[in-house]
Amino acid sequence: MKKRTLAALLGTLTALSSVAPTMAQAAENTEEYTVTFCRTQDSTMESDIFSILKDESYEDNRWTRLIADRLGINVKYLWIAPNEEQQTQKFNAAVAAGTIPDIVCVDKLTLKNLVEADLVVDMGSYFEEYASDLLKSMIESAGEQCVQACTFDGVQYGIPYVDCDIETAQMLWLRQDWMDELGLEAPKTIDDLKGIMDAFMEKVGDGAVGMALCNDLYGNLMDIKGFANAYGAYPRYWVQQDDGTLVYGSTTPEMKQTLEALADLYQNGYLDEEFHVNDGTKAAEDLVNDKCGVLYGWHATALWPLQDNLNQNPDADWRPYQIVTSEESAEVTPGINMMTSSWYAVSSECEHPEALVELLNLYCEKVFDPELNEYSYYANPGDGLEGVWRLSPVSLNSPDKNQQTAKAIAEPLKTGDPGDLYGEQLSMYEYSKAAQDGDTTLWGWNRVFGEGGSQMLLIDYENDENVKLVRDQFYGVATETMSMRKTTLDTVLDEAFIKIITGQTTADEFDNVVESWYSAGGQDMTDEVNEWYQAQQ
Structure with a gap:
């Protein structure tokens, strides 16, 4: 079985949400028309797709043919930029000329500029009228913020390329084989965590580091966010105060308390003396080389850097735990923020604005509909053919795809029978099962999707009455x-x-x-x- 890279899998995970029915097969559209797009070349598509599918290209492929047959839409690219810099230049020139492609995918600042230039149309009514139940359920499952972020003066000008907010929550990763060897229990408080660090450092001896930390204080791993959450601090978030106003989380008294606690760790030798100049790769060396068994990170931490530890030491093991609190009776309060960062919009010159919704309907049907089961052909055929979904001029995420995958494969992993799993769920079952059967090279996938893995912990965050998720309240365009x-x-x-x-x-x-x-x-x-x-x- 070919292993996927982290970038490939995180870009193509499309496990199914089971909340929406199949899009009804519409009567054949007899009217043909052209819809224009733009895009940036993806260097990996040449090796992953075009070198294998000799008869497919950006302009003529299984997706463009499907779109023409089902919707009567001819897909045309006004340009395919060789890199992001030229894409930005071409797009800015099109905006200046007032001639943007019919359908674009942009960030919220660019969308605001397009709205102010009167270059895009109100999509709210088109979405309400044309969106399938499956498409609507996927957008709704991402939360209201992603729609509010593309709404200006009460008008919805975009359709969000939805992403998963809960996956921004921090978790505590601990060296489980050391926990078991030393008879240690799951920590609940900062004091408990310090006790675990003491035990780990005594075991390691010379060169031991209590908690991994790097110079990116607010990254996805080896940062201070999860530690700060224990004290009710949310650096770089805008959080609501008791009077209903927002305050910058980096400036609160709770942040001062966090810094005092981190200073205590540093002074007492729990942190690498050079953490503030070490990037993530450098800081990860202590984890990989069995010198450190504690870090804060995100749901994919098992894939990197912890998988590198297993590659070097197959006897190692790590588990994700809820972040701890500063006091025994305190709630667990992970911070989360809006993950959605792109929105589709339609040019005011486009004759068929509903085309965007119809294209998204079709994409959801082919990639996410469990009854049709066409994921393999239109998304990831496998056997070395990766990311065929990228041939589509539009695409979409299922916000809770990873959590749904973890749920779907839980029982099959116990029985060893994949049953009717298919697509990404089947792949994750196969990876996790292989890891459970001793393939340490696939250990990271099992720690994401398997029992006791990070996705199950995120589900616990959402369902545990002792956990209160604290959301970054600012999701608008930069002031x-x-x-x-x-x-x-x-x-x-x-x-x-x-x-x-x-x-x-x-x-x-x-x-x-x-x-x-x-x-x-x-x-x-x-x-x-x-x-x-x-x-x-």
Whole structure:
């Protein structure tokens, strides 16, 4: 069986959501018309697809032929840019000329600019009228924020390329084989976690690191977000206060408490002395080389860097745990934010705006409908042929695809019978089963989708009454002050945070730097965010 890379799998996971029926087969459309698009070349498509499918190209392939046959739509690319830089240049030129392609996929700032230039149409009514139940259920399952983010002055100008918000939640990864050997139980509090670090470091001896941390303080792994959540701190999130207003999470008293706790860890040798200059690859060396057994990370941490540890030491094992709390009785409060970052929009010059919805309906039918079971042909045929779904001019995620996969394969993994699993669910069953049967090269997949894996932990986060998810409340377009000053303002905070953690200054400096932050533009940014927030209520 060919193993998939992390990038390939995370880009093509399309396990099924079971909440929507198959799209009804419409009467053949006798009217033919052309719909224009643009795209950037994908270098991996040449090796993954075109080198195998000799009779298929961007302009003529199984998807474009299906679209022509079923919908009467001829797909035409106004340009296929060789790279992102040229794509941006060509798109900006088209905007300046007022001649964008009929259907585009853009970020929220670009969408706002298109709206202000009167270059895109209201898609709300078209979506309501034409969207299949399956498409509607997928958009709805991503939450209201992704639709609100493409709504301006009450008008929905886009259709979100939905993604999974719960997968932004942090979790604690621990070296399970050491936990078992030392007779340690799952930690509930920061003190419990420190006890585990003590035990691990004593076991490792020279060169031991208590908790992995790198210089990206807010990345997906080896960062401070999950640790901060224990104290009710949410750096770089906009969180709601008791009075209903939003405050920048990096400036709260809880953040000061977090920094004091991290400074204590640093002073007592739990953190690498050079963490603030080590990138993720460098910081991961302690994990891979059996020098560290604790880190905060995201749901895919098992795939990297922890799989590298198993590749070097097949006896190693890791498990994800809920993030801990600062006090015994406190709620577990992981932070999450809107993962959706792209939206489809339709040019005001397009004669058939409903085409976008019909194309998305068709994509969902072929890739996600469990009754038709056409995933293999239109998405991932397998046997070395990867990512055929990328030939479609439009595509979509199922926001809870990974959680649905974990649920679907749970019982088959116990019985050893895949039953009627197909598509990505079948692949993940096969990977996890092989790992359970001793293939350590596939260990990471089992720790994502198998029993006790990260997807099951995310499901627990959603269902556990002792867990309260705290959401970043700002999902709008960057405000004026954000656009001009946020990067600089964040840098000022981060430099102070590093100095506090490493003992170059005391935690009292936090109050001074926050005061300076507000004076240098933070107050204006906060006012703008709250003005936006009140408009959403």
